[in-house]
Amino acid sequence: xxxxxxxxxxxxxxxxxxxxxxxxxxxxxxxxxxxxxxxxxxxxxxxxxxxxxxxxxxxxxxxxxxxxxxxxxxxxxxxxxxxxxxxxxxxxxxxxxxxxxxxxxxxxxxxxxxxxxxxxxxxxxxxxxxxxxxxxxxxxxxxxxxxxxxxxxxxxxxxxxxxxxxxxxxxxxxxxxxxxxxxxxxxxxxxxxxxxxxxxxxxxxxxxxxx
Amino acid sequence: xxxxxxxxxxxxxxxxxxxxxxxxxxxxxxxxxxxxxxxxxxxxxxxxxxxxxxxxxxxxxxxxxxxxxxxxxxxxxxxxxxxxxxxxxxxxxxxxxxxxxxxxxxxxxxxxxxxxxxxxxxxxxxxxxxxxxxxxxxxxxxxxxxxxxxxxxxxxxxxxxxxxxxxxxxxxxxxxxxxxxxxxxxxxxxxxxxxxxxxxxxxxxxxxxxx
Numbered sequence: 026x027x028x029x030x031x032x033x034x035x036x037x038x039x040x041x042x043x044x045x046x047x048x049x050x051x052x053x054x055x056x057x058x059x060x061x062x063x064x065x066x067x068x069x070x071x072x073x074x075x076x077x078x079x080x081x082x083x084x085x086x087x088x089x090x091x092x093x094x095x096x097x098x099x100x101x102x103x104x105x106x107x108x109x110x111x112x113x114x115x116x117x118x119x120x121x122x123x124x125x126x127x128x129x130x131x132x133x134x135x136x137x138x139x140x141x142x143x144x145x146x147x148x149x150x151x152x153x154x155x156x157x158x159x160x161x162x163x164x165x166x167x168x169x170x171x172x173x174x175x176x177x178x179x180x181x182x183x184x185x186x187x188x189x190x191x192x193x194x195x196x197x198x199x200x201x202x203x204x205x206x207x208x209x210x211x212x213x214x215x216x217x218x219x220x221x222x223x224x225x226x227x228x229x230x231x232x233x234x235x236x
Numbered sequence: 237x238x239x240x241x242x243x244x245x246x247x248x249x250x251x252x253x254x255x256x257x258x259x260x261x262x263x264x265x266x267x268x269x270x271x272x273x274x275x276x277x278x279x280x281x282x283x284x285x286x287x288x289x290x291x292x293x294x295x296x297x298x299x300x301x302x303x304x305x306x307x308x309x310x311x312x313x314x315x316x317x318x319x320x321x322x323x324x325x326x327x328x329x330x331x332x333x334x335x336x337x338x339x340x341x342x343x344x345x346x347x348x349x350x351x352x353x354x355x356x357x358x359x360x361x362x363x364x365x366x367x368x369x370x371x372x373x374x375x376x377x378x379x380x381x382x383x384x385x386x387x388x389x390x391x392x393x394x395x396x397x398x399x400x401x402x403x404x405x406x407x408x409x410x411x412x413x414x415x416x417x418x419x420x421x422x423x424x425x426x427x428x429x430x431x432x433x434x435x436x437x438x439x440x441x442x443x444x445x446x447x
Contacts, residue, residue: 094332097327116309117306120305124302125302129286153366
């Protein structure tokens, strides 16, 4: 197997590298140079027509796109420790939490990044900067949402894929300066706890904010 | 079990009612009146803090939010017919297709609906109408994307959750007038075939366009 990946702070490859580390898997990985557009080159479009990373290429050349789909595949092959929940109800609960991370936080975070950030303005223009900026309060509200609800972990008392995706999103959001955890003490504590996990440390730890 | 739902054309409850019908399940359902805000009332916020439908309430009062998470729960309890794929690789492939439906089509469709549609303007204002309109070509590109790639079904040769979510999105998109399938012959054929399935007919069939 080969993981086609990209260096931090790319948040989606990070989900898979942390997930694999939690499972004790040693995935061979090749990092594409996003800033050179290697993920949009024909060789990579043959692996994933969306031109995105990560992609997991199996030994027979079959390619699996989408970070969470790759994690589900690895989870099916290596069920321990369970990172998508245990029984049917627990798995549903984890899936709900995962979707909330992606939709409640991930969507407005991406809309700010694409439309209202100096690093992406040269790529995407500034025509919709006001719209992008209007998503900043939604990011703050999402942080408050998780801050108020988080227990030991996002989906309850066990570490799961929902924690991995939330952590990767927050690490990326802090790197860009869009996310400020200062007003969110419980979420910050959770972030610090997850940041200290061997899986996170071994895959590069916290990304230093752009500076 | 009780499904807290909403009448068509609400696309997310429809995913679950079609899914349940494909499984041969007879789910008791209560439709909340979205236009009266019943989904934002305290009784429903107790079921789902996001104030959204659908929610599946189990007999002991446990509530599962998020349409796809509910479908995963029903799939775990009633594995036949398989609607999330079969083996690990097939399940990954279905999950990738599902995510592409939600991200490639669902996101721009929602951004048009919320920001550039006369039915939602009274709710959300028109401050970001130009941004909403800029997502219309993305909707068209998404339709073209699926039109070029669709085989018998979205994830390959079997009917899956990815078809259910795509069909519900297109039914909603046609109802709003945002989606026009006329230039997309293969996708239109697929839509017509899925529209004729007993599960779709029994849950209300195609929603007539507004107007």
